[in-house]
Amino acid sequence: MSSILETLYDMFARPKEAFQVIAGYGKLSKACQIVFFSTTISSLAAYANVFEGSFKGIMLLGQIVFSVLVWGISVAVWHLLAELLGGRGSVKTLLTTIGFTYFLQLFIVPIYLIASFLPTFGFLLIMIATLTLAVWSIVLGILAIREVYQLSGGKATLVYFLPLLIFIGIFIVMIFTASTFFMSAATDLLANPPQF
Amino acid sequence: MRKKFIMVLLSMFILISALVLMFGNKSTDKHAVVGNKIAVIYVDGTITGGHGTSSLLSESGGTDSLIKQLHEARDDSSVKGIVLRINSPGGSSTATQEVGEEIKKIRAKGKPVVTSMGDMAASGGYWLAACTDKIYANPTTLTGSIGVYMPYSNWEELYKKIGVRQEKIKSGIHKDILSNDRPMTEEERVILQTMVDEIYQGFVEVVAEGRHLDIETVKKIADGRVYTGKQAKELGLVDEMGNLYDAIDDTAQMVGIHGKPKIKEYGKNNPFSMLMTTSDKAELLKTLLLNVPVENDVKSVVPMAVPEKW
Numbered sequence: 279m280s281s282i283l284e285t286l287y288d289m290f291a292r293p294k295e296a297f298q299v300i301a302g303y304g305k306l307s308k309a310c311q312i313v314f315f316s317t318t319i320s321s322l323a324a325y326a327n328v329f330e331g332s333f334k335g336i337m338l339l340g341q342i343v344f345s346v347l348v349w350g351i352s353v354a355v356w357h358l359l360a361e362l363l364g365g366r367g368s369v370k371t372l373l374t375t376i377g378f379t380y381f382l383q384l385f386i387v388p389i390y391l392i393a394s395f396l397p398t399f400g401f402l403l404i405m406i407a408t409l410t411l412a413v414w415s416i417v418l419g420i421l422a423i424r425e426v427y428q429l430s431g432g433k434a435t436l437v438y439f440l441p442l443l444i445f446i447g448i449f450i451v452m453i454f455t456a457s458t459f460f461m462s463a464a465t466d467l468l469a470n471p472p473q474f
Numbered sequence: 475m476r477k478k479f480i481m482v483l484l485s486m487f488i489l490i491s492a493l494v495l496m497f498g499n500k501s502t503d504k505h506a507v508v509g510n511k512i513a514v515i516y517v518d519g520t521i522t523g524g525h526g527t528s529s530l531l532s533e534s535g536g537t538d539s540l541i542k543q544l545h546e547a548r549d550d551s552s553v554k555g556i557v558l559r560i561n562s563p564g565g566s567s568t569a570t571q572e573v574g575e576e577i578k579k580i581r582a583k584g585k586p587v588v589t590s591m592g593d594m595a596a597s598g599g600y601w602l603a604a605c606t607d608k609i610y611a612n613p614t615t616l617t618g619s620i621g622v623y624m625p626y627s628n629w630e631e632l633y634k635k636i637g638v639r640q641e642k643i644k645s646g647i648h649k650d651i652l653s654n655d656r657p658m659t660e661e662e663r664v665i666l667q668t669m670v671d672e673i674y675q676g677f678v679e680v681v682a683e684g685r686h687l688d689i690e691t692v693k694k695i696a697d698g699r700v701y702t703g704k705q706a707k708e709l710g711l712v713d714e715m716g717n718l719y720d721a722i723d724d725t726a727q728m729v730g731i732h733g734k735p736k737i738k739e740y741g742k743n744n745p746f747s748m749l750m751t752t753s754d755k756a757e758l759l760k761t762l763l764l765n766v767p768v769e770n771d772v773k774s775v776v777p778m779a780v781p782e783k784w
Contacts, residue, residue, distance in 0.1 A: 283481035319492050326496040388491040 282308055286381050293418055297425035300375045301367075309377025317345040320383040323390045349376065352441065356423055359437045365427025375422040382415050512725050512735045513547035513556045514718070515540070521565030521598045523572070537569040541576050543740040548580045553738060554729035556580065556587045557721050558606060564597030567622060567673050574605040574680060581607060586728050590721035591615040591712070596700055600711070601677060604684035607728075610721040611703030611712040618706060620681060621698035622673045624666055629654045685710055 285304070288296035321341045353376050357369040389407040393400030416438065424434035517540060524536040547553050558577070564570070577587050589595070589603040591611040596619035603609050603617075611617060633640065633655055640655045651662050658666075674696075682692045687710055695701075695709050706712040714720070726735040 281478060283485075284477045287477040287481050319488070323492045323495045384485075384488045387488050387495070391491040391495050394495065 286378065289378060289381070289418070293421045294425065296378075297375055297422050300378055301371050301426050304371070304374040304378065306370055306374045306377070309374040309380075313346060313349055313377045313380045314342070316380040316383045317342050320386055321345075323387045345380075349373070349380070352376070355441045356437055359440050360423060360427040360429060360434075363429065363433050363437060365423075365429045365433070365437070367427040372422065372426045375426055376419060379415060379418040379422060382411055382418065385411055510726075510731045510735050511550070511553045511738045512722050512729075512731070513550070513553045513738050513740060514722070515543050515547060515556060515558055515740045517558060517560045517562050517573075517599065517602060519562060521562055521570050521573070521602075523566055523569035537573050539741065540573055544573070544576050544580060547738075547740060548583065548585060550738070553585070554731060554735075555585060555725040557718070557725050558587060558589045558602065559592060559718055559721075560589055560595040560599045560603055561592030562596075562599035562602075563594055564599050564601070564619065567598065567601075567677070570598035570601045571676070574602055577602065577605040581605075586725060588721050588725045588728070590716075590718045591617060591703065592718075597621065601680055604681045604711075606684070608714070608721075608724065609712045610714050610716045610718075610724070611706060612717060613702060613704040613715055615703035615706075616700050617703060618695070618701035618711060619698060620677060620692070620696035622670050622677060623698075624652075624670055626652050626658065626666075627654055628657055630656055681711075 285296055285299060288299070321338050325338050325341075350373070353369065353373045356376075357367075357372055360367065360372075386404075386407055389404060393403045396403060420431070420434045420438045423429065423437050424431060427434070427437075429437065522536055523538070525538050544556070547556050581587055586608075587606040589606045589609045591599075591603065591609065592615065594616040595603050595611070596617055600617050600620060638655075640653075642650055642653075644650055648662065648665065650656075651665070652658070678689060678692045678696055681687065681696065682689045685692070691710075695711070701709065701711065703712055703715065707715060714724070716724075722735065722737060
């Protein structure tokens with residue numbers, strides 16, 4: 279297997295080949311290191327200069343824990359959906375492959391630095407860069423699922439977005455339920471106005 | 475080899491950026507920008523006590539949330555001054571007094587508070603403005619209305635026409651004071667007039683103290699009438715003509731901020747909290763409930779620092 283730096287280079291230049299290599303020879307311990315260092319450095323940079331407020335330390339720790347949890351949970355859900363859609367692959371391989379994509383987070387650090395010197399347009403620059411990296415990250419995630427489970431591009435995209443769609447669906451149902459509850463409470467209150 | 479070299483360069487660039495952000499950039503830009511904030515706090519609509527409208531993510535309307543915002547601005551060391559954007563016809567005198575006292579405490583701790591009047595800053599709205607260091611108004615702003623009233627309506631004749639006769643068992647002769655099914659007695663009128671006079675005197679004193687005017691001078695202009703911003707400036711009730719941004723710039727100058735200050739707005743709802751709020755339903759419910767005649771309805775008889783017609 280080529281070195282980790284060469285693999286990461288290939289992940290950006292030739293993601294398909296790189297994911298095949300990671301799926302075949304990638305180590306989970308290396309992926310863990312990438313996730314931990316990428317999240318820590320990008321969060322430190324963000325909390326150091328861009329975001330303000332109290333409890334920075336707690337927020338930083340929370341951000342790292344949250345990122346690791348999101349990594350594990352999302353991979354578990356994608357694995358389940360990929361298997362349901364006929365894909366065959368290992369959850370450990372997907373965890374390793376997705377872990378390698380976390381390196382992308384580090385690209386935001388130089389953007390934070392540039393933004394800190396641009397008080398007016400800095401926030402806009404961060405927004406654009408974040409959006410770009412998010413799209414890039416989604417593309418890498420879909421490619422990773424496709425390579426690990428040998429799925430078609432369409433199915434891999436569906437696997438990637440299905441949890442999000444389910445979450446949005448649950449959220450809409452919750453909003454409707456809450457609205458119905460408040461309206462019925464309001465009707466009860468109008469029927470029996472409070473007395474002093 | 476080429477790939478490794480590029481990735482090493484990239485990693486070093488990222489690492490150096492992170493180190494500069496964490497250690498190098500702190501003493502220069504960050505504090506210059508982060509510490510130069512002017513808080514903008516909005517006083518919108520009728521001033522009422524309590525929580526106002528609460529939702530999962532926000533609180534708005536009542537003076538409790540307004541006081542909370544004032545405390546947040548006071549405790550934030552990056553906020554150097556506060557601009558109070560008032561667009562209110564007034565409201566409950568107690569709630570207004572409570573907020574006014576908080577403003578005075580913030581000023582006493584060294585943070586200036588400047589008022590920017592919107593369409594209207596009358597009565598209770600003006601009370602709050604009078605507690606601040608400086609007042610900005612637009613020439614057409616409606617302000618003034620310095621006075622207090624206690625609303626009362628006698629529906630006795632209507633009740634007779636529709637055949638309603640209310641019976642009461644009361645613990646004392648004044649327990650049903652301001653009851654809408656009987657005329658007010660002279661004794662009750664004296665009691666209530668004394669209350670209104672006392673609150674009015676307090677209002678006049680706040681204006682006199684805040685605007686550095688004699689009590690008698692204030693009393694001459696405090697007959698309850700509204701003034702335009704321009705008239706108010708001539709009478710000494712307002713300092714400058716200008717909009718919100720003039721007030722912000724002036725506050726920045728007062729605290730020694732050079733260049734454009736960073737504005738920190740309080741109480742602005744984000745789209746998510748707007749989605750989760752129940753304000754519309756709560757407002758509707760409040761309006762409907764206030765129209766239901768309720769015996770001894772405390773809300774309808776509390777002394778109001780608000781113009782009767784606006």
